[in-house]
Amino acid sequence: MIGLDELLRRCAGLDRAELVRWVENRWVVPEQPSERGGWVFHEVDVARVELILDIRREFAIDDEALSLVLGLLDQVYSLRRQMRRLSAALEAQPPDIRDAIRKALPPGR
Amino acid sequence: MAQTPYEVLGVKKDASADDIRKAYRKLAKEFHPDLNPGKPAAEARFKAVTAAYDILSDPEKRGRYDRGEIDESGAERPRYSYRPHAEGAQGWKYQPQGEMNVEDLDDLFAMFGRGGARRGARAGEGFAMPGPDRHFTLTVDFIEAALGGKQRLALSPDEWLDVTIPPGIETGQVLRLKGKGGPGFGQGAPPGDALIEVRVAPHPFLRRDGDDIQLDLPVSLAEAVLGARVQVPTIAGPVAMTIPPGSDTGTRLRLRGRGIKRRRRGSETAGDQYVTLRVTIGASGDPALAEFLKGWAETHPIDPRRTMGTGAAQDTKA
Numbered sequence: 096m097i098g099l100d101e102l103l104r105r106c107a108g109l110d111r112a113e114l115v116r117w118v119e120n121r122w123v124v125p126e127q128p129s130e131r132g133g134w135v136f137h138e139v140d141v142a143r144v145e146l147i148l149d150i151r152r153e154f155a156i157d158d159e160a161l162s163l164v165l166g167l168l169d170q171v172y173s174l175r176r177q178m179r180r181l182s183a184a185l186e187a188q189p190p191d192i193r194d195a196i197r198k199a200l201p202p203g204r
Numbered sequence: 205m206a207q208t209p210y211e212v213l214g215v216k217k218d219a220s221a222d223d224i225r226k227a228y229r230k231l232a233k234e235f236h237p238d239l240n241p242g243k244p245a246a247e248a249r250f251k252a253v254t255a256a257y258d259i260l261s262d263p264e265k266r267g268r269y270d271r272g273e274i275d276e277s278g279a280e281r282p283r284y285s286y287r288p289h290a291e292g293a294q295g296w297k298y299q300p301q302g303e304m305n306v307e308d309l310d311d312l313f314a315m316f317g318r319g320g321a322r323r324g325a326r327a328g329e330g331f332a333m334p335g336p337d338r339h340f341t342l343t344v345d346f347i348e349a350a351l352g353g354k355q356r357l358a359l360s361p362d363e364w365l366d367v368t369i370p371p372g373i374e375t376g377q378v379l380r381l382k383g384k385g386g387p388g389f390g391q392g393a394p395p396g397d398a399l400i401e402v403r404v405a406p407h408p409f410l411r412r413d414g415d416d417i418q419l420d421l422p423v424s425l426a427e428a429v430l431g432a433r434v435q436v437p438t439i440a441g442p443v444a445m446t447i448p449p450g451s452d453t454g455t456r457l458r459l460r461g462r463g464i465k466r467r468r469r470g471s472e473t474a475g476d477q478y479v480t481l482r483v484t485i486g487a488s489g490d491p492a493l494a495e496f497l498k499g500w501a502e503t504h505p506i507d508p509r510r511t512m513g514t515g516a517a518q519d520t521k522a
Binding site: 104106107108124137138139142143145146148152166168169170172173175176179192195196198199 | 208269270271272285286287288289290291292294295296297298299300335336386387389390
């Protein structure tokens, strides 16, 4: 959990105005504990800032394409999270039910 | 909070190599331990300046620092990976809103467009999904298909199913055996059904025509001319039938009620069996018959082809 200044310091090559725009676009969603207080970035937010920096720098992607890329990435991660939830639920079933589900799975590919 | 090498040297991020060198020399002179004996603060400052210059004087290192690959001490920085965060406890934060906010498994299945458990199921009912249907084909004997009956179907080497065949079943019809499919998932989930597609094997001489049965019956010349009482196969076994005298090939006789019987709303209906005669001259080489016909034909000039306009019958003696 760090503030804006510490984040800027930690992420070399990150411009303040740029980061503000990312937050406005809701690509990064820091917490704002009080009305006049500064932003607070959690670890997931910091990692996301690094991710956006990497994408911009390494793939030379502009804002418009970046919005698309982030949207798709978020969908993939969301699906992965749901898959994990489902896997956990299946894992919690008795063996015969797990077996039945395995048999009922249509063959992949 | 550690300073960046640029802050340590007091230069801007886009400072030239020359500016950096000048800044370093100035600070190194100022804080050099030999010029500041007994001043630990100065010594610490000198070390920081040297470390900062170590990075910024080397274009390659400076580049790596700028890209965040190494920290201000020159040590490799662990590369952040977003994925463990995205999939971790905090990851929900960046889930697309609306479309993917899955609250329970019902919604999850709805999301994938599968029927799954019905929507609106009472909370606490738990997850229940009917088992899958199983598909089989069953070849049924012609007579059995006509009369109905029971037949064993092997589902697997050690699993049998007694299938009731309704009378008059036809090829392509599907029998659904409720609850004989795969087991359901979850508490109280019903099993699937067994779907059995029926094929009716052909009979050597009986044919189906809806609920009627067709049969071509060979008869001898004598039976056709003189009439006879013969045994005729039907779906229910042989029955006696009278061939009237003077019958011919193509004569069609009806055995009423000998077709397929069905029960509809309490009353029973039955098709008929139609027997079409085929006169068979099995004894064409018989000398006595040939002799008789020679004399007989002379006095009975009959031309069965007269309506075809092909002229008079040829002299059989020629």
